Amino acid sequence: MTVTRRTFIGTTVAASATLAAPMLGAQATPRVVVVGGGAGGATAARYIAKDSQGGIDVTLIEPTRTYYTCFFSNLYLGGFQEYDDLGHSYGTLASDYGINVVHDWAIGVDRDAKTVSLAGGGVLPYDRLVLSPGIDFREESVPGWTLADQDAMPHAYKGGTQAKLLKAQIEAMPEGGTYAMVAPPNPYRCPPGPYERVSMVAHTLKNINPTAKILIIDPKEKFSKQGLFEEGWNNHYAGMIDRIGPDFGGDIIEIRPDAMEVVVDGTVESVDVCNVIPGQKAGRIAEIAGITNEAGWAPVVPATMQSRMDENIHVLGDASQQGDMPKSGYSANSQAKVAAMAVRNALTGSRMFPAKFSNTCWSLIDTDDGVKVGASYEATEEKIAKTSGFISETGEDAALRKATYEESLGWYAGITTDMFG
Incomplete structure (x- = not known):
């Protein structure tokens, strides 16, 4: 198959063979490689x-x-979204925008040669590289838990099948059972996310398992929208949710996946579902590229998002x-437009x-009880x-909260169109 800029690449083998070819000769058109097809990468491309x-x-x-x-994966856990509604394809980016879409893993960056290596064997040259790999986890942040335990104690913090697994576990809880969440330390993806998740799990349990309990084990003294969430939990789920913060040992824990136990400051808690959200860092390819700092994140120039x-x-x-800026899909989408402008300026003089x-x-x-937080920068x-x-x-009042929720639905439709066309 001959691959052009307007062809959707169906296999890694075809992509690797074809896209490596420009390295053999001169390339007049500037080349941009974007790694990561989420809110940042898809928008930038x-x-x-x-x-x-x-x-x-591109x-x-x-x-x-x-x-x-x-x-919106939390809304799936709460029964407000269908799983398939969260899935989006890259066909329009290829067919309507001429983007070469390669379904493969980026496993190496040679900054001197300006190339990206793929797991399938391809090597892609670039004039500018955009990295939007999302997060990876710091396994050492939760003693006793590793990625090998994610099927028993899912994180469900990257979207996809982990969310389906967690939902199935919640729905299979015994009557009066306990759902535990180990919340992440700062900084992490989507600051209100863990607490919206607690709300959505509580909504589901109130309907199917009303005597169940929710335990939040949190290393942070405070969290995003805390007053709003705590007000909502008291109004809708009184007596169901208990949070253990660092003042009560929430930062001194051990996880025992085989026994389905959480040890908090020496006290053993038996649980039926344990949602472990570990500490986080930049996606692995940023570290491989050698552009992360000791904290595990990639420092950037604010005006251009350049490393x-x-x-x-x-x-x-x-x-x-x-x-x-918080780490969020909205932030990534906003930053992508600034980076795209900077890339076009550098390569074409726009x-x-x-x-x-x-x-x-x-x-x-x-x-219909929606809340929001936001800012300009x-x-x-x-x-x-x-x-x-x-x-x-x-x-x-209830009408404003309903309007806020409906506003979020409009935003989701808008941002996914902005990402995927």
């Missing part, structure tokens, strides 16, 4: 391709053929260390505008800096 109007050759590397969003260690690499979303960023995180507490020399913000208030 689309905006670079559509706004350069064929002036840049390749998107993403191992999955159907991408399941991590955002501070390599001007030819841009890092987006969860993997980046950029300042005040106009560069001042970088502006925004973010909103919605959370559903119970049916600008690029300074040191960081992406918050310039203004907003948050839902406690005590809001």
Whole structure:
């Protein structure tokens, strides 16, 4: 099969063989390789391709053929979304925007040669590289738990089949059983995410297992939207949810997957489902590329999202260390548009505008009870800096909370169209 810029690449073998070919001769068209097909990577690939109007050759590397969003996966756990509604394909990016979509793993970056190596054996040259690999986990952050235990005690924090596994475990809990969540330390993907998850699990259990209990084991003193969540839990799930913070030993734990036990400051808790969300770091390819710091994140130049260690690499979303923006799908999408503009400027001389960023995180507490937090940001020399913000208030009326939830549905439809076309 002959692969052109407008051909959707169906197999790794075909992609590897064809895309390695440009290395043999001169390449007049600038080449951009994007690693990671989520809110950051898919958006960046689309905006670079559509706004350069064929002036840049864009390749998107993403191992999955159907991408399941991590955002809104909590609503699937609560029964407000179907699993298939979270899945999105890359066909439109290929057919309508001329993006070469390669379903493979990026396993190496040669910054001197400016190439990306694929697990299938291909080598892709680039003039600019965009890395948006999301997160990987710090297994050592939860004593006793490793990735080998994710089937017994799922994290469900990357979207996809882990969410299905966790939902099945919750629905199979015995009457009056206990669901435990080990919440992650800062910084991590989607700050309100674990607590929206607790809300959605509580919603499901209230309907199918009303005597069940929820235990949150949390190493943090406080968390995003805490007052809003605690108000909602008291209103909708009184007596069901118990949180153990660091003042009661929530930061001194041990996990025993074989026994389905959690040890909190020496006290053994038997549980029926244990959702372990470990500490996090940038996706592995950023570390392989040599652009992460001791904290495991990739520092970037705020105005362009360029790596501070390599001007030819841009890092987006969860993997980046950029300042005040939370790690969220909305943030990644916003940063991708700034990076796309910077890439086009560098490769084609197109106009560069001042970088502006925004973010909103919605959370559903119970049916039609939605809350949100968000902010606007600008690029300074040191960081992406918050310039203004907003948050839902406690005590809001039901009509406003319903409108906030419906707003989140519109956002999901909009951002997924912005990502995948």
